[in-house]
Amino acid sequence: MFWSDTDTISKRLGVKYPVIQAPMFGVSTPQMASAASKAYCLGSLALADLSADKSVELIRETKKLTNKPFAVNIFVHDIPEITDSLQEKYIRTKLFIEQLAKENSIEVNLPKLEEIKVNGYHEQIDAIIEENCKIVSFTFGNLDAQTILKLKENGVVLIGTCTSVEEALLLEKSGIDMICVQGIEAGGHRGTFDAENIPQIGGLSLFSQVYDHVKLPLIYAGGIYNAKTLKASKDLGAQGFQVGSILLASQESALQPYEKERLKNVNEKDIVLTRSFSGRYARGIKNKYIETLDHSDYILPYPYQNKLTNELRRVSKTLNNADFVSIWAGQSIHDYSELSTEDILRKLIQECETL
Template sequence: MEWPTVIAEKLSIKYPIIQAPMFGVSTPKMVAASMNIGCLGTLALADLSADQSAKLIQETKKLTDQPFAVNIFAHYIPEITNDLQQKFIKTKFFIEQLAKESHLEVNLPDLENIKINSYHEQIDVIIDEGCKILSFTFGNLDGESIQKLKENGVLLIGTCTSVEEALVLEKSGIDIICVQGIEAGGHRGTFDVENIPQIGGLSLLSQVYDHVGIPLIYAGGLYNARTLYAAKELGAKGFQVGSILLASQESALRLFEKEKLKAVNERDIVLTKSFSGRYARGIKNKFIETLDNSEYVLPYPYQNKLTNELRKVAKTMCNTDFVNIWLGQSIHNYSELSTVDILKNLILEVKEI
């Protein structure tokens, strides 16, 4: 298989393979390792504050002098209403009691103590730190931010989960689109929080390719040469991989979480809003089964902020029932090699097709 060149040239990389952001899993070391093998490393900034974002960017710069990508959440922040306040109180109490029943002592934050960050405060940091590649998910950036970033030479990669979203991104001047199939692990990049298009990746990729004229990256189910080849045949010029790096040496997952990957089967992988208030694909556990389809799920980002302390405590207790392990549908042998070796093996496999 010959690699498509258009995205590799745009991103100044040797191979058009993009390490997925995976907030909470990827690390500056993973980003640098991806760059070292000639792929694009992506630093996940999610909805961190400006100061936290700057610190992570600077930490990554110490490990690589190559232009890595940064990724942010272009999310809508719901207004705090009386109904939301009351629901927050009920949800907090329910989750604390659920945790206590499982011998996890947690003190979840009150609504007034939660700090919600908008992506707008990250834009200046990204520009000031000289980042030249920005990918984003959960929606589209506003026109003023797009103009400001472009004036500072930042290449923009938006995420779509439907043809409609792809057309919006193209019309607004986004340079590259990452097409995310429903089988992809982690959060859905869907613009609408409630009504997510559940479109299989290869069907979506083919349709988006027919409707837009800018280069496409594909994300969802890529774990070996055959899956990359299929995406290439349907129009992908770049390939975003995430789940294959979950158990890597540079992954932030702890040993008990990596062990959980080895026993997973196809029935265990579900879409859920329970941890964050936005749909994400991961491994089913007690928390997900209890909260899904219940009244105790707040809109994003409030649910995400509320459950953050619970997940931290569960990690310290090695309790898989109360942590989120995001995972795509393509089950395989989750390698514990270094990111460099995992990507190198994938590249070699692709060359043999």
């Protein structure tokens, strides 16, 4: 029986199969989470750093679509202090990006620093508890001790993300229930606690070392795109399997047709790590914006770069301009199926069982 030694995670998460649809902010949708649950997997709702009200709206929308359990996923990051030098750099960066956009026929007015609203995660936690969500996954750091206690008192299962053994040990020590080990292959943002100083450890090396150092049940994320890659992480001791990039072109993905098209034409040299869009390292498809900004002096710390470039990305999306949007994707290039999330996951599970 392929899944027999992965019972712990399935039971804790209340699913038949320990396969987790990765939270993918901007791409995954309530429909995707619901479709994952139809395949008897765990769906995830990406709430990133949204306001409590918006988080509640999305949680309720998902609940309308499924009565199965799903994870809600939040960003747990530090908010850098606004200093004079940050202010000065913000103005310079805003001007540079507006000018670059204009040269490329994109008219945008990016927000001033004082117009930006940065949300911490605490207000989301109260909303999550009130909405009776029972699984919370998080990335970019660890929850504070009081929040961990509060969530546990409310019977919430906690899944932290690590990109190093050091982070895994911190998560374990603080009482987190499970750890998602994110290999460097993974699409999207690195879950590293320190935004600017990331370990770049391949999934194979990272997972084995984390497995040797912590006792918690482990989920693997990064590069799983078929039964063999899933089994490879299972052989190393993974009990849960988080998949993101295989769902990028699915019916429930929020990517636009032109973005899916770009994905299908991607080659190995196109997939890069960049801080240019958000100020944190994320893996995606190289484009004109990334090439211009990377290695420049126009990258602010997260979340300021992210907030600054949101409007550029929004407008570029409406213009079908793949050169100024962030298309996050992992290193495992494949055919990016356009089937439903349910069918893609069912197929993966079936392939695993017939290996």
